[in-house]
Amino acid sequence: MGEKGLTGGLVDFARRQPGMVVLVLVLAGLYLSKAGTGDSDRAVIVANVDLPAPSLVIHNRTTYAVGVDPRAPDAIQLLSSRDRHTWTVHPNALAAPPSxxxxxxxxxxxxxGVFDGSFVLYYTATVRGLGLRCVSAATSKHLDEPFEDTSLAPFVCQTAEGGSTDPSPYVDAAGRPYLAWSSPGQAGGSGPALWAQPLRSDGLVLTGDPAVLLRPSLPWQDGRVASPSLLEDDGHYHLVYSAAPELNDRQVVADASCRTPLGPCQPTDRPLLTGSLAGSGPGGAHAFADTSHHWWLGLHTWDSPPTGAYTPVGQFVVVPLQLHDNKLKIDITSTAHGTLRTPTRRDHDDTDSGGTDRTEHRRFDFNRENRDAQDLDRN
Incomplete structure (x- = not known):
């Protein structure tokens, strides 16, 4: 562009064609606005995955989801995704339950939970002889290897509270780890509650004392709270949980504001999500943040209300979670259908290197998962 250079040429063009410059700026603004919001109002629904209480965490730009599918109650399902739309189904995340x-x-x-490069799988199992469900902890050095549980007793087991379930690890802005969970309560006791307690830096030892985050106190909670998870924004703590009975269209997702990661927490007057385009009876919700500090919610919904002869089918859903005026908000205006595939050996290489995902997509057949895992072992 001669002596003027690129900058001078652009300035001359702007002087000669101001209307064109305005049009370009408007179009660019619309494009950037659309790109910036992305899926800010879209729910991703993954059919053929029925995890009543999915939990999600991000590591190395990959989102991992774990949970137990009622069709295979002896296994802990592990899913992974680079975009939260296409999910890879991995073999059982737990090598074997403890004795x-x-x-x-x-x-x-x-x-x-992710702790200084090592991983802890917190999960719920029934205690032999007690009939109570309590939380255990298993460890692994890599997310692509099964977790090992060598415990001789449960990690958290509140016998006086009817047991302990729904574990959810959380690390605050200062790097201090905590574990949240729920207890169902029992007859003659104090009823259901959400709890939290500090963890040692490796996530394998509870320290201090357990603290009550929340107990049901509002009519729409219907006497039940479960599935706690915590998020933090500039010193403000937000608790996301489920309320009302499970396995029907009355369950809801709710939130509360907390003074500290150990409470006390004040519930909002209304539920955060009662059902929408994302499905009926939302529950088992788990809040998490991505690497760009955007907030998300993984949850379980039914594909229809339980009416008539049709039996509703559970589905795995991921929705964006927004924060406005220090209040959580979910605004779903559209949906997208997620896809499932089974892994190949190259998936691990791609995940570690950050390379492009080259695995061929396949239609997921739940009954074929074990055969696929065996094929991977033989390869």
Whole structure:
């Protein structure tokens, strides 16, 4: 562009064609606005995945979801995704339950904590001889390897509270780890509650004393609270949880503001999500933040209300979670259908290197998962 250079040429063009410059700026603004919001109002619904209480965590730009599918109660399902739309189904995340766990009781809600490069899988199992569901902890050095549980007793087990379930690890802005969970209560006791307690830096030892975050106190909670998870924004703590009975269209997702990660927490007057385009009876919600500090919610919904002869089918859903005026908000105006595939050996290489995902997509067949895992072992 001669002596004027690129900058001078652009200035001359702007002087000669001001209307064109305005149009370009408007179009660019619309594009950037759309790109910036992305899926800010879109729910991703993943059919054929029925995790009543999914828990999600992000590590190395990959989102991992864990939970127990009622169709396979003896296994902990592990899913991974680079975009939260296409999910890879991995083999059972837990090598084997400990000896104190009653195999006839199956496994329950699970969550993964990331601590200084090592990983802890917190999950629910039934205590042999007690019939109570309590939380255990298993460890692994890599997320692509099964977690090992060598415990001789449960990690958290509140016998006076009817047991302990729904584990959810949380690390605050200062790097201090905590574990939140729920207790169902029992007859003659103090009823259901959400709890939290500090953890040692490796996530393997509870320190201090357990603190009550929340107990049901509002009519729409219907006497039940469960599935706690915590988020923090500039010193403000937000508790996301589920309320009302499970397995029907009355369950809701709710939130509360907390003074500290150990409470006390004040519930909002209304539920955060009662059902929408994302499905009926939302519950088992788990809040998490991505690497760009955007907030998300993984949850379980039914594809329809339980009416008539049709039996509703559970589905795994991921929705954006917004914060306005220090209040949580979910505004879903559209949906997208997630896809499932099974992993190949190259997936681990791509995940570690950050390379492009080259695995061929396949239609997911739940009954074929174990055969696929065996094929991977033989390869």
């Amino acid at each position: 104190w766990a009653d195999p006839s009781g199956g496994l329950g809600p699970a969550a993964i």
